[in-house]
Amino acid sequence: MNIEQLEDFLELARELNFSRAAARRNVTQPAFSRRIAALEVSMQAQLITRTTRNVALTPAGLVLRNRAETLVGLMAQTRQEVLEAAGREQRSLNLAATHALSYTFVPRWLMQVAGPSEIGTLNMVSDTMRQCLNLIRAGEVSFFICHAGAMPPEELPERQFLGRQIGSDSLVPLCAPDDSGAPLWRLHGPETVPLIAYAEASGLREILERYWRKNGRPNTSAVMSSVLASTNLEMAKAGQGVAYLPRSLADSDIGNGTLVRAGKQSDEVPVRVMIFRPRARLSQHCEAFWEQVETHSTIDAT
Numbered sequence: 001m002n003i004e005q006l007e008d009f010l011e012l013a014r015e016l017n018f019s020r021a022a023a024r025r026n027v028t029q030p031a032f033s034r035r036i037a038a039l040e041v042s043m044q045a046q047l048i049t050r051t052t053r054n055v056a057l058t059p060a061g062l063v064l065r066n067r068a069e070t071l072v073g074l075m076a077q078t079r080q081e082v083l084e085a086a087g088r089e090q091r092s093l094n095l096a097a098t099h100a101l102s103y104t105f106v107p108r109w110l111m112q113v114a115g116p117s118e119i120g121t122l123n124m125v126s127d128t129m130r131q132c133l134n135l136i137r138a139g140e141v142s143f144f145i146c147h148a149g150a151m152p153p154e155e156l157p158e159r160q161f162l163g164r165q166i167g168s169d170s171l172v173p174l175c176a177p178d179d180s181g182a183p184l185w186r187l188h189g190p191e192t193v194p195l196i197a198y199a200e201a202s203g204l205r206e207i208l209e210r211y212w213r214k215n216g217r218p219n220t221s222a223v224m225s226s227v228l229a230s231t232n233l234e235m236a237k238a239g240q241g242v243a244y245l246p247r248s249l250a251d252s253d254i255g256n257g258t259l260v261r262a263g264k265q266s267d268e269v270p271v272r273v274m275i276f277r278p279r280a281r282l283s284q285h286c287e288a289f290w291e292q293v294e295t296h297s298t299i300d301a302t
Helices: 003-015 018-024 029-043 059-085 105-113 129-137 203-215 229-237 247-256 284-295
Strands: 048-050 055-057 092-098 121-127 143-147 161-175 193-198 220-226 242-246 269-278
Touching: 003 018, 003 029, 003 059, 003 129, 018 029, 055 059, 092 129, 092 284, 105 161, 105 284, 121 129, 129 143, 129 269, 143 203, 161 203, 161 247, 161 284, 193 203, 193 229, 203 242, 203 269, 220 229, 229 242, 229 247, 242 247, 269 284
Parallel strands: 092 121, 092 143, 193 220, 193 242
Antiparallel strands: 048 055, 143 269, 161 242, 161 269
């Protein structure tokens, strides 16, 4: 058993699909299947059950998944500490952010927290909630920024990760205006409103679903869905329906009138912006950056 095999297994445990996991690991599916089979031989246990329809972890696989996440994280930490001790540590930040925040909020927030000289080399990944979670759990990034409420607490348990609020935002129901500047659709009108929804991989979908379960669902019917808030924004501007968009992303379009509110202020969904990091010690440069984060006040994402 080696770290590469554990990383393969963790990718399969996340995707529960051999084709997608193999693609994420940049190998062919037959080669990936052989790697998983070799891991099962070395562990002397069946780790997965595989049918024509689905892939699932066995009880042994569930145990290994938890241990593998810890081991892979420790290896990444050890590698960093060795480089630091050897005087070869790079002054860099590896950060993942969900698409909706990476376009506008994160660059502006970074410049307020620390200038370019303090950030050093910034390696920022913009991806879906699911993939960003994969990256921080695997130790491939040190920090992760997302809208709060987009994931269950067990995804980043407190015993392993620290979280801090760094901003506030809101999801605003927006649509294109008609010729007079009024919204094409109104949430509280007599008719069902076409909704430009978020796909399952989007963290914003989970936030909206939780909010609507508690406060009531608007009279809408989904006409399309996307994992990207930026795609939904463009569809809303094209007059395809109402989209609940982060104010931080849509603020300029609201300002110039290409998007208008389709509901009342009470229809907006308030959300926090959070940053997460492992509890395990990071590089000296990353720890210095975290100190800056802890002393900096939260900002309005707009």
